[in-house]
Every structure is written in C-alpha cells, then in structure tokens.
Amino acid sequence: xxxAAIVGLGWWGxxxxxxxxxxxxxLEFVRAVDIDLKEKYKFAKENGLLLSTDFEETLNDDxxx
Numbered sequence: 001x002x003x004a005a006i007v008g009l010g011w012w013g014x015x016x017x018x019x020x021x022x023x024x025x026x027l028e029f030v031r032a033v034d035i036d037l038k039e040k041y042k043f044a045k046e047n048g049l050l051l052s053t054d055f056e057e058t059l060n061d062d063x064x065x
Contacts, residue, residue: 002065005031005058006049009040021047033058 006013009032017029032049034040044051052058 001025002027003030003063005029005033005061005064007033007055007058009034009043009051014043017043017047017049030063031058031061 004027006017006029009017013032013034017032020027021029029047029049032040032044032051033053033055034051035053037051037053040051043049058064
C-alpha cells in the first residue's frame with residue numbers, strides 16, 4: 001500500500017480523495033496540504049488525513065512513500 005499526500009483540498013482534491021480513499025488496495029492518502037485549515041478540517045478528519053499548511057513538512061514526513 002502506497003501512503004500518499006494530496007496537495008490542495010478544493011473540489012478536485014476532495015473528489016480524488018473521495019474516489020480512492022478506502023476503495024483502493026494500492027493507495028491510501030494519509031496527509032493533505034491546504035491553505036485553509038478551518039474550511040478543510042472536517043473533510044480531512046472524515047477521511048483520516050493529517051492536515052497541514054506546510055508543504056515542506058509534508059514532503060519530509062516519513063509516513064509518506
């Protein structure tokens with residue numbers, strides 16, 4: 001299973017996560033990066049994503065493949 005992060009949780013980012021999360025045997029999103037934490041918090045929590053505004057921190061996360 002590949003553990004991935006997604007950058008941007010706008011309409012398209014949420015669509016990608018909703019389509020694949022818990023449905024793919026090969027990919028699992030574990031982190032998300034977005035500039036608006038308050039607006040995206042509920043979606044991230046519902047999908048088991050650690051949410052951050054820091055792109056560099058996400059890139060350096062050892063939990064991301």
